Amino acid sequence: MIFFHLKKKFHKYQIFLTVFFLVWSIRLLWIGLYGVDVPFWDQWDGEADSIYLPILRGDYDLKHLISQHNEHRIFFTRILSIVIFLLNGHWNTVLVMQIQAMIPGAIAGFLAQTFWKINRSYSACLGIAVYFAAPLGTENMLWGFQSQFYFMVLFSVISIYYSSFxxxxxxxxxxxxxxxxxxxxxxxxxxxxxxxxxxxxxxxxxxxxxxxxxxxxxxxxxxxxxxxxxxxxxxLPSGHEELHASDYHTYLNSLSLYMGWPGINKIGFGYYIHGFTFSLFFIILIFKREKLKNPYVQYLISLQIWIYAQILLLVYARGGGSEANIANRYLDILSLGPLFTFFILICLLNRKRIILFANLSFLLLSIVFTNRVIREGFIERASLFLQREKMLSVLVTAKRMEAKEKGSSLPFLLAKTPVLELPYPDATRLHMLLTDPLFDKMMPILSYRE
Known part of the structure; x- marks a missing residue:
């Protein structure tokens, strides 16, 4: 009886499971090729100093779970980090990358399972899998402290689904x-x-x-x-004011940049996608008003409105200063717009042959898009992440100096600034963490780097 029950469940959710495991497996491949087990930037404060060392000392304050990290309250990221740390026994940032790669797989599976009900096409589902397996948000994929971006998208698409239906x-x-x-x-x-x-x-x-x-x-x-x-x-944390689009001119310039993504051969290809999206909205409102009664159409339109709200907020919050260009970590959000536009188009098509052609075209475009991402953006950026091996050698050398009591490693760390050779921009702060009595228990860097 249990076997038949599980078999029935599998058939019900086979689209979700298939797409989920495809996306997760391919992302594990990228992480295996380019992931480096060395904490980076915010991880030292956000994880080591704020989570793992307090847990080892036995004085971790649960209120910290909902406290702010910059503008954000990364509750689920902290929970995930704590669970992995306790189960693994020590801090392994590659393992965190591998586990958090399940979340975009879940997003892809959820959307594929949902869209399957309006577009029973295996090629479209495969296209979704390829789309989400593309190593677009390299920072999120190869940085073990970024699951908040994936969690936000997952919970948002689920919330809008329940509200639409x-x-x-x-x-x-x-x-x-x-x-x-x-x-x-x-x-x-x-x-x-x-x-x-x-x-x-x-x-x-x-x-x-x-x-x-x-x-x-x-x-x-x-x-x-x-x-x-x-x-x-x-x-709003102090010190981030310069990152905001402080005037309308800066805001419009940043908005133009975001709306033009993805740029291909210096052409803002995104303008054409958004123009097509607004054309579909116009067709629905003027000529296909009856389609609005379909909850799937309502869901897709709601998702598109959510994307535009995300763009408008990102443009304001990160439209100036050092982040005037689109940060790589935001691409996992921006890339959803074309996907939703495609399925709105499918809802408007009637003839099976045209729908079949559209699905095959989507699969082909997903493959072309992924290939372009890998060739023109990912390899170069991923190679920068591999530079962390140099940073790792800095950490190991500094820790050996402390272990062998050959004097303080602080002068050595200070000599390794700027950040190119140091995984954290404040050498003094990093030295304090390295010399903490519980550091070896948190991250036995010497034992598993011999």
């Missing part, structure tokens, strides 16, 4: 609210999912799509209040 279902509405809260406790822009659900609920009232107007109004107000609470719950 569950206006008359109390459990679905509650699930949408819970996952909306979950999305916030990753990166600050996770708050936008509550705002988008509130706006979409208002649009349902405007276009007469609501089954129960009073309930829709209540949902809109509830999610709007959640959004406002999350905004007030977020404190």
């Amino acid at each position: 569950g206006e008359s279902n109390r459990k679905f509405v509650l699930s949408a609210f819970v996952f909306s809260v979950f999305a916030f406790f990753n990166i600050a822009s996770g708050a936008l999912v509550a705002f988008v659900i509130s706006v979409v609920s208002c649009l349902k009232l405007i276009f007469g799509l609501s089954e129960d107007k009073k309930k829709t109004i209540l949902i809109s107000i509830s999610f709007l209040l959640l959004f406002v609470f999350e905004i007030f719950f977020t404190k």
